[in-house]
Amino acid sequence: MSDKSRSAEQSGSSEAQIAVHWKEEKYFKPPQSFIEQANLSDPDVRERFGERNFPDCFREYADLLDWSKPYTEVLDTGKPPFWKWFADGELNACHNCVDRHLGKYRNKAALIFVSEPEDDAPVAMTYQELYVRVNEMAALLRDYCGLKAGDRVTLHLPMTLDLPITMLACARLGVVHSQVFGGFSGQSCGQRIEDSGSRYLITADAYWRSGKLIDHKEKADIAVKTAEEAGQKVDKVLIWQRYPGKNSSPTAMVEGRDVIINDLLKDYAGQRVEPVAMNAEAPLFLMYSSGTTGKPKGCQHRTGGYLAYVAGTSKYIEDIHPEDTYWCMADIGWITGHSYIVYGPLALAATSVIYEGTPTFPDARRPWRIAERLGVNIFHTSPTAVRALRRLDPEGPAQSPQQFKHMTTVGEPIEPEAWRWYYHQIGKDQAVIVDTWWQTETGGFLCSTIPALDDMKPGSAGPALPGIYPVIFDENGAEVARGSGRAGNICIRNPWPGIMQTIWGDDQRFVDTYYKRYCRNTDSTDWRDWPYMAGDGAMQAEDGYYRILGRVDDVINVSGHRLGTKEIESACLTVADVAEAAVVPVVDEIKGRVPDVYVSLGSDAGDLEDIKSRIIKACDDMIGKIARPRQIHIVPDMPKTRSGKIMRRVLAAISNGADTGDVTTLANPDVVEEIQNMVQGENASKSSADMPDDIRNFGNND
Numbered sequence: 229m230s231d232k233s234r235s236a237e238q239s240g241s242s243e244a245q246i247a248v249h250w251k252e253e254k255y256f257k258p259p260q261s262f263i264e265q266a267n268l269s270d271p272d273v274r275e276r277f278g279e280r281n282f283p284d285c286f287r288e289y290a291d292l293l294d295w296s297k298p299y300t301e302v303l304d305t306g307k308p309p310f311w312k313w314f315a316d317g318e319l320n321a322c323h324n325c326v327d328r329h330l331g332k333y334r335n336k337a338a339l340i341f342v343s344e345p346e347d348d349a350p351v352a353m354t355y356q357e358l359y360v361r362v363n364e365m366a367a368l369l370r371d372y373c374g375l376k377a378g379d380r381v382t383l384h385l386p387m388t389l390d391l392p393i394t395m396l397a398c399a400r401l402g403v404v405h406s407q408v409f410g411g412f413s414g415q416s417c418g419q420r421i422e423d424s425g426s427r428y429l430i431t432a433d434a435y436w437r438s439g440k441l442i443d444h445k446e447k448a449d450i451a452v453k454t455a456e457e458a459g460q461k462v463d464k465v466l467i468w469q470r471y472p473g474k475n476s477s478p479t480a481m482v483e484g485r486d487v488i489i490n491d492l493l494k495d496y497a498g499q500r501v502e503p504v505a506m507n508a509e510a511p512l513f514l515m516y517s518s519g520t521t522g523k524p525k526g527c528q529h530r531t532g533g534y535l536a537y538v539a540g541t542s543k544y545i546e547d548i549h550p551e552d553t554y555w556c557m558a559d560i561g562w563i564t565g566h567s568y569i570v571y572g573p574l575a576l577a578a579t580s581v582i583y584e585g586t587p588t589f590p591d592a593r594r595p596w597r598i599a600e601r602l603g604v605n606i607f608h609t610s611p612t613a614v615r616a617l618r619r620l621d622p623e624g625p626a627q628s629p630q631q632f633k634h635m636t637t638v639g640e641p642i643e644p645e646a647w648r649w650y651y652h653q654i655g656k657d658q659a660v661i662v663d664t665w666w667q668t669e670t671g672g673f674l675c676s677t678i679p680a681l682d683d684m685k686p687g688s689a690g691p692a693l694p695g696i697y698p699v700i701f702d703e704n705g706a707e708v709a710r711g712s713g714r715a716g717n718i719c720i721r722n723p724w725p726g727i728m729q730t731i732w733g734d735d736q737r738f739v740d741t742y743y744k745r746y747c748r749n750t751d752s753t754d755w756r757d758w759p760y761m762a763g764d765g766a767m768q769a770e771d772g773y774y775r776i777l778g779r780v781d782d783v784i785n786v787s788g789h790r791l792g793t794k795e796i797e798s799a800c801l802t803v804a805d806v807a808e809a810a811v812v813p814v815v816d817e818i819k820g821r822v823p824d825v826y827v828s829l830g831s832d833a834g835d836l837e838d839i840k841s842r843i844i845k846a847c848d849d850m851i852g853k854i855a856r857p858r859q860i861h862i863v864p865d866m867p868k869t870r871s872g873k874i875m876r877r878v879l880a881a882i883s884n885g886a887d888t889g890d891v892t893t894l895a896n897p898d899v900v901e902e903i904q905n906m907v908q909g910e911n912a913s914k915s916s917a918d919m920p921d922d923i924r925n926f927g928n929n930d
C-alpha cells in the first residue's frame with residue numbers, strides 16, 4: 229500500500245484531497261488581433277464583479293435582456309438555498325432570443341443547419357424565418373395540445389432546426405421543456421417523461437448519424453410504455469419528419485396517439501402568438517443529469533437569471549458578437565447545447581450553427597470543410613472530440629482552411645498535450661482558447677480565462693468567472709489555503725443567476741446533494757453560510773488558476789457525458805442470473821473514462837457469453853449506447869468489506885492496472901487476487917502513482 233493511500237485511509241478521508249502530481253505549464257498569450265475586437269477587455273471587470281458589489285454586479289447581465297416588467301430586487305436570499313434572482317421582474321425568453329432582434333437583424337441568419345449527408349447544402353434560417361416557425365409551432369402547442377405556462381413537455385429530438393424551434397415555441401408560452409438527449413434510449417426518455425409529468429412527447433421520425441438514417445420513432449413507443457407503466461399517461465406523440473411530407477421511420481404509427489407535426493402545422497400557417505410575460509423565477513426548462521443514486525435529477529432552470537447568465541457569459545467568455553458565425557459542436561440535448569447553442573448565442577443575435585451528425589463523418593476533415601464553407605470564426609467542442617480528431621488526422625487541421633479567432637473546450641479536463649494540439653493545429657496559433665468548467669446544475673460557465681484579459685495555461689480551466697467566488701474545502705470542512713496547489717472539493721461560496729432552482733419535484737434532494745455537506749448554519753439566510761458543492765475535485769495554483777481533477781462521486785464522465793455508475797449497475801441487475809453488479813471508471817485515451825462492469829452470478833447461471841450480451845443489451849435499452857461497458861468481468865464474488873459492502877475502489881484499481889492497496893482487512897481478500905489475475909493477467913500490480921485522482925479515489929464514499 230502506498231503511503232498516500234494509507235494516510236488517506238487513516239484519516240478516514242476520501243476524494244481528491246491527496247496531493248496531485250502536476251507540472252506547471254507555460255502560459256500562452258491571447259493574440260493582439262483578438263484583444264482589439266473583444267467584447268470584454270476592461271480589467272476593471274474583476275473589481276466590478278467583486279464581492280463588494282455582489283449581487284448588484286449581475287445587473288450588468290440582466291441588462292442585456294429585454295424585461296417586460298423591470299425587476300427591482302436582484303437577489304432574494306429569504307429561503308436558502310432556494311435563491312431568487314430578479315424575482316419581481318417579468319420577461320419572455322423567446323422574445324429575447326427572437327422577436328427583439330427583428331428590428332436590426334430580421335434577415336440575418338439566426339441558425340444554420342448542416343445535415344450529415346454532405347451533398348445536402350446547409351440551410352440558413354433568418355431571424356424572421358425563425359420567428360415565423362416558432363410562432364406557428366407555439367400556436368400548435370397552445371391550440372392543438374392545449375399546453376399553457378407551467379406545463380411540462382418532453383422533447384426527444386435529434387440535432388435539426390426542429391429542436392430549437394420547439395424549445396423556443398415552448399418558451400414563448402412559458403411551457404417548461406425537458407429535452408432528452410437523442411442518443412438516450414426509449415426507456416430513459418420514458419423515465420424522464422414520468423418524472424416531469426409530461427402528457428406530450430415531441431420526437432422525430434429519423435436522423436442521420438455516421439452515414440445511417442436512424443429510426444428514432446421506435447424509441448417513442450418504448451418511452452410511452454415506460455412512462456405509462458410508471459403511472460404517467462402520454463396523450464399524444466408529436467413527430468417531426470426529417471424530410472417533411474415523407475415518413476422516414478419504418479415503425480408503425482399508433483392510431484389516435486401519433487401525429488405528424490409537419491402536417492398539423494399547415495393549420496397554423498401564418499399564426500402569431502404573443503410571447504407570455506413570465507415571472508423571472510418561472511422555470512424555463514428541465515435538464516436531467518446523473519447523480520449518485522440511480523435516479524436522474526431534473527435540474528430545473530429559471531427564466532430570468534438563467535437567460536441573463538448565459539447571455540452575459542456568451543458575450544464575455546465566448547466573445548460572441550452578432551457578426552460572428554459561431555459553431556458549438558455539442559448536442560443540444562446536453563446543457564452545453566441549451567446554454568451555448570440556443571439560449572446564449574440567440575440572446576445576443578448571433579448566428580449559431582447546428583450540425584446533425586458525427587464530426588468525423590465521412591472523414592476527420594469534415595469540421596474544417598463546414599467551418600470554411602460557413603465562415604465559422606468561433607468554435608466550441610469537447611476534449612474527447614479534440615482527442616479523436618487528433619488520433620485520426622494529426623496533421624490535417626493545419627492543412628485545412630478553417631480560421632478561428634476563438635475556441636472553447638468543455639466537459640472534461642483536457643490534458644496539456646491535447647490542448648497544445650488544439651491550439652497549434654486547429655487554431656493555427658491564431659485563436660484564443662477558453663477551457664470552461666461548469667455543470668448542468670450551474671447553467672453556465674464557472675471557471676475560465678477571460679479571453680482577452682488572461683493568459684491561457686494548458687490543462688487549467690483558469691480563474692473563476694466574474695461574480696463567482698470559489699473555495700476549496702478539505703474533508704473536514706476546513707478551507708484549503710488559496711493558491712496552495714492542494715486538492716479538495718471545489719465549492720462556490722455565493723449564489724449566481726445561472727444556478728439551478730431545485731431538482732424537479734425533490735427540494736430535499738437538492739439541498740442534500742449540493743448544500744448539506746458544507747452548510748455552516750441551516751437557519752441562516754446569509755448566502756455566505758451556503759456554499760454550493762460541485763462534486764468535483766480541484767486545486768488552485770499560485771496564480772489563482774483552477775485545475776479540475778474530476779468527479780468525487782459515483783459519476784463518470786464518458787466523452788464529456790455524465791453517467792451515473794448506479795444507473796448502469798441498475799441496468800445490469802435487471803438481467804436474470806446477475807446477482808451483484810459494480811461499475812467502475814477506466815481511463816480511455818479518447819473518451820476520457822469508460823465504464824467497466826463487474827458482475828457475480830446466482831447459482832445455475834446459464835451461458836456466460838449469453839449473459840454478457842444480455843448485459844450489453846440492458847445498458848443499451850435502459851440508458852443508451854453511450855453507457856455500453858468497455859468490458860464485462862464475470863467474477864466468482866465481489867471484494868467486500870466485513871460489513872458486506874462491495875469495494876468498488878479495489879475493482880477500479882484492477883481495471884486500471886493499478887495497485888489495489890491493502891486488502892487484508894476485507895472479508896474475502898483471496899478473491900482480489902483471483903480477479904486481478906483474471907483482469908490484469910501477467911501485468912498485475914502496477915504502481916498507482918500516476919493514477920488520476922478520480923480513479924484512485926473512486927468508491928471511497930461507499
Ligand code: WTA
Nearest residue numbers: 638639640641664665666667668776779790
Ligand atoms: C466535468 C457539462 C474539467 C466536471 C458542462 C463536471 C470539466 C462535469 C470541465 C459536469 C472542464 C466539465 N474541465 N472537467 N472544463 N467541464 N467538467 O453536467 O466533472 O454534463 O462536474 O456539464 O463535467 O458535466 P455536465
